[in-house]
Amino acid sequence: xxxxxxxxxxxxxxxxxxxxxxxxxxxxxxxxxxxxxxxxxxxxxxxxxxxxxxxxxxxx
Amino acid sequence: xxxxxxxxxxxxxxxxxxxxxxxxxxxxxxxxxxxxxxxxxxxxxxxxxxxxxxxxxxxxxxxxxxxxxxxxxxxxxxxxxxxxxxxxxxxxxxxxxxxxxxxxxxxxxxxxxxxxxxxxxxxxxxxxxxxxxxxxxxxxxxxxxxxxxxxxxxxxxxxxxxxxxxxxxxxxxxxxxxxxxxxxxxxxxxxxxxxxxxxxxxxxxxxxxxxxxxxxxxxxxxxxxxxxxxxxxxxxxxxxxxxxxxxxxxxxxxxxxxxxxxxxxxxxxxxxxxxxxxxxxxxxxxxxxxxxxxxxxxxxxxxxxxxxxxxxxxxx
Amino acid sequence: xxxxxxxxxxxxxxxxxxxxxxxxxxxxxxxxxxxxxxxxxxxxxxxxxxxxxxxxxxxxxxxxxxxxxxxxxxxxxxxxxxxxxxxxxxxxxxxxxxxxxxxxxxxxxxxxxxxxxxxxxxxxxxxxxxxxxxxxxxxxxxxxxxxxxxxxxxxxxxxxxxxxxxxxxxxxxxxxxxxxxxxxxxxxxxxxxxxxxxxxxxx
Numbered sequence: 240x241x242x243x244x245x246x247x248x249x250x251x252x253x254x255x256x257x258x259x260x261x262x263x264x265x266x267x268x269x270x271x272x273x274x275x276x277x278x279x280x281x282x283x284x285x286x287x288x289x290x291x292x293x294x295x296x297x298x299x
Numbered sequence: 300x301x302x303x304x305x306x307x308x309x310x311x312x313x314x315x316x317x318x319x320x321x322x323x324x325x326x327x328x329x330x331x332x333x334x335x336x337x338x339x340x341x342x343x344x345x346x347x348x349x350x351x352x353x354x355x356x357x358x359x360x361x362x363x364x365x366x367x368x369x370x371x372x373x374x375x376x377x378x379x380x381x382x383x384x385x386x387x388x389x390x391x392x393x394x395x396x397x398x399x400x401x402x403x404x405x406x407x408x409x410x411x412x413x414x415x416x417x418x419x420x421x422x423x424x425x426x427x428x429x430x431x432x433x434x435x436x437x438x439x440x441x442x443x444x445x446x447x448x449x450x451x452x453x454x455x456x457x458x459x460x461x462x463x464x465x466x467x468x469x470x471x472x473x474x475x476x477x478x479x480x481x482x483x484x485x486x487x488x489x490x491x492x493x494x495x496x497x498x499x500x501x502x503x504x505x506x507x508x509x510x511x512x513x514x515x516x517x518x519x520x521x522x523x524x525x526x527x528x529x530x531x532x533x534x535x536x537x538x539x540x541x542x543x544x545x546x547x548x549x550x551x552x553x554x555x556x557x558x559x560x561x562x563x564x565x566x567x568x569x570x571x572x573x574x575x576x577x578x579x580x581x582x583x584x585x586x587x588x589x590x591x592x593x594x595x596x597x598x599x600x601x602x603x604x605x606x607x608x609x610x611x612x613x614x615x
Numbered sequence: 616x617x618x619x620x621x622x623x624x625x626x627x628x629x630x631x632x633x634x635x636x637x638x639x640x641x642x643x644x645x646x647x648x649x650x651x652x653x654x655x656x657x658x659x660x661x662x663x664x665x666x667x668x669x670x671x672x673x674x675x676x677x678x679x680x681x682x683x684x685x686x687x688x689x690x691x692x693x694x695x696x697x698x699x700x701x702x703x704x705x706x707x708x709x710x711x712x713x714x715x716x717x718x719x720x721x722x723x724x725x726x727x728x729x730x731x732x733x734x735x736x737x738x739x740x741x742x743x744x745x746x747x748x749x750x751x752x753x754x755x756x757x758x759x760x761x762x763x764x765x766x767x768x769x770x771x772x773x774x775x776x777x778x779x780x781x782x783x784x785x786x787x788x789x790x791x792x793x794x795x796x797x798x799x800x801x802x803x804x805x806x807x808x809x810x811x812x813x814x815x816x817x818x
Contacts, residue, residue, distance in 0.1 A: 307814060308718060312815045317648040319651075323642060334667055334699070335667055346690070347690065352752050386775075401769035408772040506783070507778045509778055512755060513777065575764060586733065588720065588732075604813065608652070615816075
């Protein structure tokens with residue numbers, strides 16, 4: 240048994256997925272998670288303090 | 300010459316502030332390492348989908364009657380492919396946007412004649428079957444009226460037909476050579492020989508699966524499988540994937556138009572052409588954003604940039 | 616007075632390149648102080664993901680289109696390819712949102728924006744041709760569905776999504792070449808013009 244067989248999918252996604260229905264919108268849960276992650280990442284990128292900048296200022 | 304007026308949505312102020320050290324190579328290296336590690340982690344955690352391809356063999360073994368019902372529509376010219384129009388044949392005009400029949404203008408470059416390509420030609424490759432040979436000769440030398448009448452009689456009988464113990468039983472009368480041909484084609488399909496015959500029509504080597512794919516798409520086996528997996532066009536299927544994997548989520552806008560009126564209703568017959576045209580316009584708007592008054596002012600007005608550059612604004 | 620050497624195509628090209636893109640702009644060691652937000656990392660993340668996509672694609676190419684169905688190592692490399700593509704699009708879309716809200720086309724940077732949008736489209740095409748080149752049920756379904764959209768535009772006469780050989784060539788030769796070339800142009804524009812400065816706030 241190779242390493243890759245051992246590690247092949249810790250989480251098995253090979254089954255019919257769950258779907259979200261909002262009115263005319265149908266979305267797979269995996270896509271919904273992906274899109275939500277994108278939005279969260281975007282907002283975090285805007286809000287989280289960027290390291291370095293402040294340190295440099297204090298150093299000066 | 301008058302001095303050009305500064306437009307805040309087009310021109311950028313000249314930056315006279317401080318510069319900070321920046322190591323572009325180090326940044327790039329870190330990015331590659333981080334993305335590589337994340338890729339490995341995701342691949343180990345989730346693997347990737349690989350649902351085996353359907354074959355005409357598997358289709359005709361799973362649902363032989365659906366196969367026969369599809370095959371007779373290929374022969375009598377009523378299947379989806381037979382009535383498609385360009386680029387496969389001239390049975391229809393194809394979709395159009397108002398007076399613009401784009402598909403027709405571009406011509407029939409992927410020629411498909413379902414009766415001969417999907418039925419007669421594959422059957423002709425079978426050797427040493429005298430009864431089939433006689434049937435094929437009778438069929439190909441008959442008038443089109445005669446063929447149509449045989450095919451209609453066979454189609455009618457098909458509703459009471461069944462497939463049991465390895466044989467196709469269709470109580471057809473006045474169907475001429477059609478029953479022999481359909482039985483032979485079904486046997487050929489179930490053995491896997493039809494899959495081969497359809498791709499090797501032009502020679503030994505092949506990389507073109509147009510014919511077997513069109514044939515299978517005319518039946519309901521492929522589509523039922525898709526429906527069960529939420530992959531159909533009316534299920535936003537374009538952005539979905541087999542299993543529970545994320546799919547081409549970036550196609551959300553394109554697939555959305557298919558779900559909403561008028562694309563899903565009164566424009567339905569030309570939905571593909573109209574959705575494409577609509578997406579082209581939207582894409583053009585995105586690409587030409589820097590030149591479109593109003594749209595290009597939104598970022599300045601919604602002030603998200605204040606968050607991005609908050610350190611900068613604090614310091615000035 | 617210009618000499619014969621000054622008039623040579625080679626000399627003129629070199630002078631233009633060095634003038635427009637001096638080494639300190641191509642490989643800068645400082646950055647304006649306003650470049651201080653996590654939103655700036657998504658461009659380089661997209662680039663890094665592209666590198667991984669190409670590297671894993673090259674491994675798949677070495678063994679041919681059916682390898683990944685038949686070997687667990689092949690399947691793992693396919694998984695790497697898929698997930699690096701997901702990261703690629705993920706980062707690229709956030710990069711696009713960020714650049715929109717900065718109105719990053721300002722100050723003569725319009726072509727950077729346009730090449731970015733064209734790159735997004737090229738990537739969608741590369742992703743799509745990859746999906747239809749998988750040689751499994753997914754590629755069968757996607758190609759038989761997508762044919763209607765492409766045929767409706769007239770494109771089906773030249774671009775047959777049911778032709779595996781054609782799709783695979785687009786996926787592994789034509790579209791990657793276009794994507795890499797466009798990426799180079801996009802990044803060079805960024806280096807020539809620098810990162811867009813903040814809006815001036817009214818006092």
